[in-house]
Amino acid sequence: MVSVAGAIFRVKRHINYGVMVNGFHQSCALNHKWRWRQGLTSNPTTFGPLTNLPDYSFKDGRPTPLGTRQKTRMDTQKQYAERIVKLVSEIDYAVDRHARQQEEEKRERQRILDSKLKPKGDLLLQESKVKKSSSSN
Numbered sequence: 001m002v003s004v005a006g007a008i009f010r011v012k013r014h015i016n017y018g019v020m021v022n023g024f025h026q027s028c029a030l031n032h033k034w035r036w037r038q039g040l041t042s043n044p045t046t047f048g049p050l051t052n053l054p055d056y057s058f059k060d061g062r063p064t065p066l067g068t069r070q071k072t073r074m075d076t077q078k079q080y081a082e083r084i085v086k087l088v089s090e091i092d093y094a095v096d097r098h099a100r101q102q103e104e105e106k107r108e109r110q111r112i113l114d115s116k117l118k119p120k121g122d123l124l125l126q127e128s129k130v131k132k133s134s135s136s137n
Contacts, residue, residue, distance in 0.1 A: 032042045041047045051073075054064040066074075118124075 035042055035044075045051065051067075052070075054067065057064055
């Protein structure tokens with residue numbers, strides 16, 4: 001027998017905590033797996049028709065005033081969207097900058113190689129003769 005304020009713990013696939021208080025069972029956690037299988041959000045008070053839609057409507061079609069925290073939620077979502085756009089633009093800039101830096105390093109490396117590798121000796125003389133003969137023709 002469970003005492004009046006005793007706790008009952010069951011373990012199946014996940015831990016389900018249930019507490020008996022004064023002979024009544026109280027669940028201290030939502031059953032997230034059931035809500036997920038039903039296509040619902042994990043927290044019922046964050047999203048849904050009861051929180052997103054107005055409580056009433058006018059017959060003549062006038063817009064209803066915003067709900068208690070609806071304006072706050074809308075402002076929060078707007079701030080999230082602005083932050084996402086800002087961060088995506090920063091990432092795009094970083095990717096472009098990295099590509100430009102890689103291209104610049106590649107050009108610099110090629111410039112150094114081109115300045116180091118010059119024909120010498122007989123090859124230089126043969127190359128200058130070829131240039132002279134082609135320019136005179």
